[in-house]
Amino acid sequence: MNLFRDSWARLLVLCAVVLVSLASAGAFAADRIHLADGRVLEGEVLRELDGHIWFRHNVGGIHVESIFAPQDYTRVERETVEERPVERARPSREAAPEQRRVSGAPRAAVISLGDGQNDMVGLYITASSIRDIVPLLREEEVDIVVFRINSGGGLLLEIRRLTDFIHEQLKPEFRVVSWVESAISAAAMTSHVIEEIYFMPQGNYGAATGWYGRGQAVSGRGLSEVLYMMEQISEKGGYPIQIMRSMQIDEPLSVSFDDRGEAVWRQDESGDHVVNPRGRILTLNALDAERFGFSRGTASNLEQLAQAMGLQEVEWVGEQVRGVPYPVSRAEAAMRSFRDRTARSEVRLAGLANQYGQALNAAQGAGDRQARARMVGIARRALRELTQAVGDSTGHMLFTLNQPTEEDYREWIRQQEEFLRDLMR
């Protein structure tokens, strides 16, 4: 089925774009699609299926509708959900009759955040990638979103975006659950906004110390900001702030249980159980997480998870896919496709950055103005392609160009452009 869809859509892309001459002018939503060849098209996302995007845009004053296969684009920027008419935000369910609810049981979808390989928060786990699958979750009539987390961490910068989106956009619409295989550092900090956390038996969660360079810990104002951010996120997730603090910095942690059996956490070693001794950074395992009431249970498979979640009945949305131990919904397929594309674009970006650097060096060393102009021209093209491909991915900004924030990145571009101009003076 998927093969058929792939071939069919690819054929459509290869053959031509479909002219939609009767479409009314200027009625596009402000969506942007970043193509793998570096072009960025503005228009409207009409439909999405298995990562394929039906996109209406303007070519020479004529409205055309193109279909892009997952490998043809790197990223899609959309209007925010609130700006869209309701009909657009919740696409017609007639479009996907096979996904319609067949019983009264709640429908749940497993969405993987990281796969242990492509797992960097900010690069492979982003707020925009989750936002992009929401329409598919709606189409599939999903009630429960289970984030299966397997990530070694990533960018501090993305945590706020992710937690805000989960808290403000997802939680009001879906029951959101975190199922932890491994949530280290930024992944744990992201999961912390979710009230319902379940561990896999091998699960681990914590080690959230911010660092940079060759093992320098984030300190000073930067540290204070992160600590404060995590206090806010802890509150949203309903966790005592002491737990995350012990995951971030050298703070002991202990717990006692009161008469009602409720956990009382202390930022010292005076409680009945020392969860984290002084001088250590906390990473919780499944046994301790459940024992101390941090997790709501431990589940090694979907059956156990449903039981731990108190679900008498549940319909797991998706199809069995070889190599994947849970049903793959269309939303999950889109998430997997996003990770694949991101991995490919990482390689491409590295090439472009390399090309830019080489052209710049060659321009600086060029003896005559003509040769220099030629190299500057190559450098400019590489820079343009580079910036188009990076888009607003903070992950790419950092990992390809070593620019930790969007502001740094913009400043870097400005400096490069200025430098190129100077070379031609």
Add this chain to the structure above:
Amino acid sequence: MIRKLFSGKTPVRGRVVRNAALVAVAWASLLASQAPLGPSPARALASAGAAVEVETKDVLVFRNGNTLEGKILSETATQVTFRGTSHGISFEATYELADILTIQRDVEAEGSGTPERGEVRRPSPTETASRDRRVSGEGGPVVYHAPLRGVFSRDIALQSMERLVRDAAKHAPDYLIFTLENDWNASMAGRLAEEELLEVDLGPQYDNLFLVERMAPLLTELMDTEWERRPKVIFFVRRAMGGAAFLPFLGESIYFHPEARMGGIGYLDWFEMGGDSMVDEKQISLRMGHAEGLAIKAGYDPRIMRAMMVAGYALSYSYEDGRVVLKDGTSGQVQLTRAIAKGERQDTVDDFIRGTSRDILTLNAEIAKVLGISKGTVTDLDGLLFELGIHRNHTLIDGDGDRILDRWSRSVREAERNYVRLARDLNEVRVEGATRRERNRGRGQQIRILESMRSILMQYDGALPWWRLPGGSSIEAINARIQEIRFQMQTDQ
């Protein structure tokens, strides 16, 4: 930010034959019945004690993959009557031709012929595939046995494990048994100086944890969804040292050879990045979290894993009400490990080599049994099958795993040679000539070589560390080099 460097009832399908006098009949009849997938043989005769002498032999290859070796006695249009030997007992049986895929006639016999009962055949790589596969036993639970030997991460790699497991899946075994005996000794490091040896052998072992995590789904989650029924995964440990020590934790149960050792990880708490200590603590903490998770998933006390990995952690145990109770620190009756300060190693190289270390926990058969890690101590596969209660009644599929692992190991070595040759060829390519076209021809050749090098590294990801190869470059470095050459092609005038 961080980046990772990265049960139930035993199914018994046949009857247990206890009476020795009945054994011969049962072997023949059950063997025959298990061989083909279709109807049972029309006739089964036993002639216990009558040895089959074969200068040449015939081989029946059944459609279900099983093979039998012996002599064809007679044939009709639909049946073949065959005399063979299984586990030292000869038998005669008649099989339907419809169940037979091919008949190999007059194949030259080798050595002592068919193996003795319970003998684990270890075929040489030169033997044919059909002769690699051995079906022994009488149609009880199906046991797929695979050896895991060689260097962990190179021979025992994600790719070879995947191939082994996929092959095992085809046989739908009730038991999947891995005999683990990885290469791990002083000579591997190729050095003699003590400190160098320790540094090489001890330093990076804990990060092999992440490789084992990548192997884990093959033996755990994916078995639930992709196998018809989940087999019992059993590790028979002969040697599981260094990174391989994490591997048995993926199994449902572990058995030890009397001389087995499992451990040699250690010193995670000495981890240093060269920056702030809290960042080191973070790195230690996350690794410990992953490692403890492996132990917990396997059903063991995570403190055992901690003692195997952390030199600053002391573990002891006492017997309380006849049970072993682990104790943090040294308050228990029996000391397993002592807590040592960073840099103050007390174990000697001798301890390290012999597996008698107390700075970190290395399990031997006795300790493993006491701690409940090992379910039993057995000397060989037969002993293990006995422990499992299926000694007299099983179908053993052995040999395929050997062949798969051999083939993988050979291909890794071949890839290694090819890579080194390509690296050498790359250095010999000259970019010269009077014209841009001539120079670009050389550059094009360089790019093709680099692409071949990259392809090898991608195919053997994890098994072929580029930094150990003469002329080795990472995939990223190769990509950059290709880019550089393309730039030169573009700008050459």
